[in-house]
Every structure is written in C-alpha cells, then in structure tokens.
Amino acid sequence: MPPIEALLRELAPQVLGLLVNRYGGFDTCEDAVQEALLAAAVQWPTEGVPDNPKGWLITVAARRRTELWRNESARRRREDTAAALAPPDPEPIPAVDDTLTLLLLCCHPALSTASKVALTLRAVGxxxxxxxxxxxxxxxxxxxxxxxxxxQQIKASGAQ
Structure with a gap:
C-alpha cells in the first residue's frame, strides 16, 4: 500500500469523528470527508504531503461540509417557496360517489318508468x-x- 494511501486510511476516521462531534450530521460529514480524501489523493502525490495532513483534511472537509449544508439549505428554501406557490391539492375523492347516489335516487321504486327516465336525464344527464x-x-x-x-314522490317517500 502506498504511503499516502496508508496515511489517508489512518486519518479518515479521526477526521470524520472530529467533524461529526463538531457539526453533527453523520451523512453530511462523511460525504465531506470523502471529498477531502479524494482531493488529497489527487493533490498530495504531485504537490507533496502538507506539514499537517490531519489539519489539511479537517480544513478541506469542514469547508466542504459547510458548502454542502449551504446548498441543502438553499435547496430547501427553493422547495418551500415552490410549495407555497403550488396550487393546493385537490379535495380527496369521497368514498361514496354522489353521482351514483343521485342516479339511484332518480330510479326510486315509487316512481313510474317514464318519471325515472325524465328525472334521470334532468338530474344526472x-x-x-x-x-x-x-x-x-x-x-x-x-x-x-x-x-x-x-x-314530490321522492320527498313523500322520505328518501334523501
């Protein structure tokens, strides 16, 4: 294992622990530490390992965590604004279909067939x-x- 990789493996849990202790939010801190480790793996082989590698990782990870937090806060604000502008959800469909109730009322057994047809065409149609x-x-x-x-017949029969 190359020396830089071994150093990063050794420092990663320490940096993650410090960030989680300082800021909270394990998942965001873990993402920030991963990005700091990636930056170190790219830069250190060409530019050399800094004098304080742990401090370098902590600084880069903390800055990246702050950036992630700001991005998340801005996204949340945009979503809240968009949600406030969105039309309200339509009313839920009732469990009982009122049109079906009306159709059944128009076909009340007390009515003649001709009255049922006329009332249904008028009320439902x-x-x-x-x-x-x-x-x-x-x-x-x-x-x-x-x-x-x-x-009148429906009213007299007591149907509602």
Whole structure:
C-alpha cells in the first residue's frame, strides 16, 4: 500500500469523528470527508504531503461540509417557496360517489318508468326539460310535470 494511501486510511476516521462531534450530521460529514480524501489523493502525490495532513483534511472537509449544508439549505428554501406557490391539492375523492347516489335516487321504486327516465336525464344527464321532451317526443309541459311529480314522490317517500 502506498504511503499516502496508508496515511489517508489512518486519518479518515479521526477526521470524520472530529467533524461529526463538531457539526453533527453523520451523512453530511462523511460525504465531506470523502471529498477531502479524494482531493488529497489527487493533490498530495504531485504537490507533496502538507506539514499537517490531519489539519489539511479537517480544513478541506469542514469547508466542504459547510458548502454542502449551504446548498441543502438553499435547496430547501427553493422547495418551500415552490410549495407555497403550488396550487393546493385537490379535495380527496369521497368514498361514496354522489353521482351514483343521485342516479339511484332518480330510479326510486315509487316512481313510474317514464318519471325515472325524465328525472334521470334532468338530474344526472344535465339535459333541459325541452331537450328531454324532444328526445321522448312528448310536450315540454308533460316532461315538466313528470319531473315535478317525481320530486314530490321522492320527498313523500322520505328518501334523501
């Protein structure tokens, strides 16, 4: 094992322990120490080992940790700002489909078939009374009366 590699292996746990003790955040400190070790492995063979290799690693790792922390803080602020600008989540879909409830109400057993059809087309289908009359080939007043009577029958039956 080359002497620089042996030195880095010896100093890495000491530097990591010091940074974790000083700053907390094991994962961020570990990333910073790894980057300091990488920088040392690249620079030291060409520029020589510094007089205080442990101090050099601590300084580089601490600076890198500060940079990582600032980047994370800035990212968090941007995300918070974006979240504040984002539209709110849509309301959750209810467990019971209200349209299905309405459809079943329009098909109440107390109603005649003609009344069920007219009321369903009006309430669920969203058609106007005139459109329903044209589709069923009956006068508009007849469809209006069927819908009105159907509503009264549903109310009288106690259904809600």
């Amino acid at each position: 969203g058609l106007t009374t005139a459109e329903i009359a044209r589709a069923l080939l009956v006068p508009v007043s007849t469809v209006g009366q069927r819908i009105s009577r159907a509503k």
